[in-house]
Amino acid sequence: MTTKPRIALTFGDPAGIGPELVARQVADPESSRHAEIVLVGDETELTDAMADAGVEFDWSRDHGDGRPTLVDNGGERPAGGFARREATEAGGRWAMASLRRALELSKEGAVDTIVFAPLNKSSLHLAGMTENDEMSWFETVLDDGTRATELNVLPDLITARVTSHCSIAEVADLITYDLVVERGLLLQQVLRARGIEHPRIGVCALNPHAGEGGRFGRHEIEIIEPAVAELARRGVAATGPYPSDTIFLRARDGAFDGVLTMYHDQGQIAVKLLGFDRGVTLAGGLSVGVCTPAHGTAFDLVGTRSANLGAYQHAFELAVAIGATRDPAVFHVT
Numbered sequence: 001m002t003t004k005p006r007i008a009l010t011f012g013d014p015a016g017i018g019p020e021l022v023a024r025q026v027a028d029p030e031s032s033r034h035a036e037i038v039l040v041g042d043e044t045e046l047t048d049a050m051a052d053a054g055v056e057f058d059w060s061r062d063h064g065d066g067r068p069t070l071v072d073n074g075g076e077r078p079a080g081g082f083a084r085r086e087a088t089e090a091g092g093r094w095a096m097a098s099l100r101r102a103l104e105l106s107k108e109g110a111v112d113t114i115v116f117a118p119l120n121k122s123s124l125h126l127a128g129m130t131e132n133d134e135m136s137w138f139e140t141v142l143d144d145g146t147r148a149t150e151l152n153v154l155p156d157l158i159t160a161r162v163t164s165h166c167s168i169a170e171v172a173d174l175i176t177y178d179l180v181v182e183r184g185l186l187l188q189q190v191l192r193a194r195g196i197e198h199p200r201i202g203v204c205a206l207n208p209h210a211g212e213g214g215r216f217g218r219h220e221i222e223i224i225e226p227a228v229a230e231l232a233r234r235g236v237a238a239t240g241p242y243p244s245d246t247i248f249l250r251a252r253d254g255a256f257d258g259v260l261t262m263y264h265d266q267g268q269i270a271v272k273l274l275g276f277d278r279g280v281t282l283a284g285g286l287s288v289g290v291c292t293p294a295h296g297t298a299f300d301l302v303g304t305r306s307a308n309l310g311a312y313q314h315a316f317e318l319a320v321a322i323g324a325t326r327d328p329a330v331f332h333v334t
Contacts, residue, residue: 004324007035007037007319008105008106009038009116010115011098012117015091017307018116020305021118021309022117027050034320035320038071040073040101041072046059052303053305073098075093075098076094085299087120089126089127090127092128092129093128096124113288113320114290114319115290132165133150135148135165149183149186151187151281151284152268154280157251157256157274158282160184160258161260161262161266164264172206175219181227187258201256202258203241203242204260206220228240277308280292293314295311
């Protein structure tokens with residue numbers, strides 16, 4: 001029995017840079033030294049990915065021989081292949097088939113974590129995904145009662161969100177005391193899983209100037225401050241709420257290990273400015289760790305071999321670290 005974590009890798013949207021990134025990562029011998037790699041797709045996709053990247057490596061369909069293992073995704077490949085550099089229904093269906101198979105492998109206990117290469121949401125919706133994002137779709141496929149929340153991971157900082165993919169007009173009504181507490185507890189657990197015994201968490205305000213004593217809104221007074229107090233009562237080193245235009249300056253300077261934001265762009269803008277080429281998205285809250293680079297499919301870079309591997313490499317490394325714990329409690333609040 002191997003003691004290495006078993007990591008499922010999917011190639012993402014076939015129209016984008018995902019296949020190239022996967023092939024470049026797997027071609028590095030260090031990848032197989034640290035993890036047992038399961039590639040989910042088909043032989044044509046794998047061959048094309050190696051051609052995109054200009055690399056070659058040995059692989060197998062036999063589990064456990066030390067080489068990356070290929071598992072067919074069960075998807076339907078178009079007779080003429082996939083269009084490149086554009087969102088298509090066929091590409092979305094293929095990417096979803098690979099993700100579904102990877103999630104099934106996790107339910108079977110065959111893999112410990114999953115890394116998916118960049119997806120294109122337009123392709124996914126053309127393919128029939130009715131959920132707002134892939135995180136919610138993961139909940140449906142797993143069907144085990146766990147709920148996903150998106151965390152963004154940099155080498156020295158993790159952010160979590162109270163709300164995520166929704167209209168700005170909906171944000172204020174979706175922020176609740178219970179949700180702030182739940183997401184704060186989850187952020188603490190993920191930080192502890194990274195080896196930070198007593199993580200420091202800064203909590204964002206919703207309104208400008210943290211509401212300025214209620215002048216610009218009462219969310220801070222009536223919801224966020226009481227939730228921060230409850231987190232502190234439960235042993236979380238959480239402080240705030242702090243204005244969002246200054247909290248990330250403090251985080252950059254080392255004041256926090258994690259930041260809890262109230263909505264999507266409040267954290268994403270800062271994270272991408274602080275480390276676009278290292279940023280990773282982690283689907284927290286699920287029964288399996290699912291990681292992906294925080295950037296998109298980059299259609300303009302397809303075929304140029306110029307895509308930056310940094311964020312994908314960080315996603316792989318994070319999946320290895322989390323998978324090595326083999327502890328589902330890392331991912332969700334119990």
